[in-house]
Amino acid sequence: MFKFVLNGILRDRSRSLFPIIIVSLIVALVVFYKGFLVGAMGNMFKDSAVITSGHVKVMTTAYKEERQMLPNDLALLEVDHLIADLSQSHPDHFWSPRISFAGLLDLPDENGETKSQGPVFTTGIDFLSENSRQAELWELDTRIVSGREIRHFNESLVSAKLAEQLGLSLGDAVTFVGTTMDNAFTTFNFIVVGTFDLKMGPVDKQMMLADIQGARMALNMENAAAEIFGFKHDMFYDDKNSQVLRNQFNKMHSDTSDIFRPTMMALRDQNQMGTMVDLADVATIIILGIFILIAMIVLWNMGIMSGLRRYGEMGIRLAMGETKGQVYRSLILESVIIGTIGTFIGTAIGIPLTWYVQEYGIDYSSAFENLSNNTMMMTTVFYAKITPDLFFIGIVPGVVATVLGTMLAGRAIYKREMAQLFKELEN
Amino acid sequence: MLIRASTRLMQSKKRENMSNKNVVEIQNLLKQFPVGGGFFTALKDVNLQFKTGEFSGLVGPSGSGKTTLLNQIGGLDSPTEGSVNVLNMDLVNASHNQRADLRKTKMGFIFQSYNLLPVYTVFENVELPLILNKIESKKRKELVEQAVEWVGLTDKLESRPSQLSGGECQRTAIARAIVHKPALVLADEPTANLDAKNSHQIMKILVNLNQELDTSFIFATHDEKIMEYLKRIIHLDDGQVTQDDIIEKPKMSL
Incomplete structure (x- = not known):
């Protein structure tokens, strides 16, 4: 039949x-x-994870409370050790330190006088360490408008909008003016090696990307980081998995008397991403x-x-x-x-x-x-x-x-x- | 020819032995259909018996109840009152599946508009009842070829219905109806769509099969050409049997 x-x-x-x-x-x-x-x-x-939240991220409890202010004086210390621990206990994720900081960016003329100046929001990212996937995650191969990727700790990428605003050209040495993690005045020279466009509207209007080593030197944050971003290897956000990971981590670090104890946030805990x-x-x-x-x-x-x-x-x-x-x-x-x-x-x-x-x-x-x-x-x-x-x-x-x-x-x-x-x- | 003659003789004796056996017994049959708030009576006070090997017809004008009676005999519809016993099965008390099994194994149907399955070949159309009866493939082939030979369509085995003439379609339908050698064949206006020449051809085939296979045939018809072949003519009018004639010598025979 x-x-x-x-x-x-x-x-x-x-x-x-x-x-x-x-x-x-x-x-x-x-x-x-x-x-x-x-x-x-x-x-x-993915974009939110790469730029602001990670699939999960670790910071001190104190930093978490005031994170809108970018309080680098409350940053994590002994970061290498912490990353090694996280990599061992959560091998399904990879971990990357991050420092976000704001200040002024100054472009000098040939006499060393200020040619142009403007506010800048800088993100120090681990671009240069072996096996770093940050350049890939930020899709720099497609987002760099001119120039090249960062190859040295004192190099930086400036958003095309900021470059246009300040009249920056490739190869210019620009001076970051801000404060260290100890709240001391600091200046640090970055060489502009490229401009980028995140294609996200005005999000990158005042953005500069630097290697975390340069950021650490600029802010006097040796082996410190404001946050440690954790990403799943396949870069797909698994909400349940991230919540479990967060709960496990926070349970292990639950000493409420220590305001510098590390605490973990999942992507859903940040910027109303949960909704x-x-x-x-x-x-x-x-x-x-x-x-x-x-x-x-x-x-x-x-x-x-x-x-x-x-x-x-x-x-x-x-x-x-x-x-x-x-x-x-x-x-x-x-x-x-x-x-x-x-x-x-x-x-x-x-x-x-x-x-x-x-x-x-x-x-x-x-x-x-x-x-x-x-x-x-x-x-x-x-x-x-x-x-x-x-x-x-x-x-x-x-x-x-x-x-x-x-x-x-x-x-x-x-x-x-x-x-x-x-x-x-x-x- | 000698073998054929002896087969005829054996069948003739067999027919004599079975001639008293009824294949269909209908008693006090009443069939009503709901119409609006009331009922339409399609059949009333019908009492009939059909014996093994009979070549009989239900004759009457349109709406006289021929097809309704054929449906009752085929177990396709249930009576409102009365009993219908077909091939030793009480159809009134039989389940749907029992009635389906009776049709599958012991009955064949021939329709006015052939109702061949258009996507299948002559062979496959004729083969279908055997598939339903779970006959094994080799035996199926043998039976289909035999049935197709009876109706003279051996050279059309691989043709589709669309490639056949009306007469050929009806002959295919006949082969399908008798391939499993049923005890009873019900034919509803089998020649209505055919011209005179094809009608006579079809009727001769059916008369021949009636004699060869000892199969009982019941026709529903108002075609004069068919009536010339019938050995029994039952007249229906307004759902009632008005006349029941035995024809000793039909006008047309082999």
Whole structure:
């Protein structure tokens, strides 16, 4: 009987080609849509993670309380030791020290007099140590507008906006003017080796990136760091995992009398990102749920149309002695075959499509151009993400929805009097 | 020819032995359909017996209850009152599955509009009842080829219904109805869509099968051409049997 059903499906285009095309398209869309949503959400969090929050980050409790003020006098000390401990106890993450500091940036003329001057927000990042992934995470290969990456501790990258504002050129020696971690006055010369654009609107308006060694020298913070950023190796933010890690770490460092004890924050604990994470999760579920529901209705309707068209066939099969149950089961067998083939083809279309957008992204930068006051750290290029579940998610709309649609449509066989089906043979 | 003659003789004896056995017994049959707030009576006070090997027809104008009675005999519909016993099965008390099993193993159906499955070849259409009866592949092939030979379509085995003429389609439908050698074949207006020449061809095939296989045939028809072949004609009018004639010598025979 299986061969008989299969031959019927293969030969009857309206029973096979059209439904398989519909199922394939819907599965391809679901696969791509899921990949894009996950990727877009991941990207949204990835940029926030790289720039401000990490997937988790460690700081002193005192620093945490006043972190909006960038209180480097409350920074972590003996950082190398702490990073070694974190790497050992949490090998699924990699750890990177960070110092954020603000001050004035002064560009001298040929006589050493101030040519231009402006406020600067500097981030000292570990670019130069062996195995550092920071240049990769900051995507400097695509974000550097001119010049090159940092190769020496006293080199810096300046945002294209700041460079334009201060009239900076590549090779200029600029002087950072600020305070050390001991609140003493300090100046430090950085060589501008490149300009960058984070493509996040005005976020990088006054930003300068330096190597953490240079920042430590400038601020007198030897083996200290304001924060230690932790990232999952695959750079995908796993909210539950991060919360578990945070809770475990904070439980181990729970001496409330020590204001310099290290404490950990997850991405969701910062800048109202928790709300964003929850919203993203809910939005993904709702959007995908609605999408799958619509797909199911379409497939259900397809099942009904196919069933109606085949009442004559049902009648003759019943007349020849098949029971309603056997006819019903053979319809379901057909839908399983069609759903499986459609799911396979749809997944085979959806995955490469998702891969393309994962590699090349979709650029929304023009939509953000007018947001001059936008302070959201949001990428303007969205990338999809191929995750293992994309290879299986198509089964839901492809097979389950097709079979459910057929099951619902097939109920008509039971509802209809057999003699009526039989009578319809003559119509 | 000698073998064929002896087979005929054996079948003739067999028929004599079984001639008293009823394949269908209908008693006090009443069938009503709900219409609006009331009921439409399609069959009333029907009492009939059909014996093994009978070649009989239900004759009457449209709406006289022919197809409704055929559906009752085929177990496709249940009576409102009365009893229908087919091939020793009480259809009134039989379950859907029991009735389906009876149709599958012991009955065949021929329809006015052939109702062949369009995507399958002649071979596959004829093969379907055997698949449902779970006959093994080799035996299926043998039986299908035999049935197709009976109806003279050996050269059309791989053709699809769309490639056949109306007469060929109906002959395929006949092969499908008799491939599993059923005890009873129900034929609802089998020649209504055919011209005179094809109608006679079809009827000759059916008469031949009736004699060869000892299969009982019950027709529902108002076609004069069919009536010429029938050995028993049951007249229906307004759902009631008005006349039941045995024809000793049908006008047309082999």
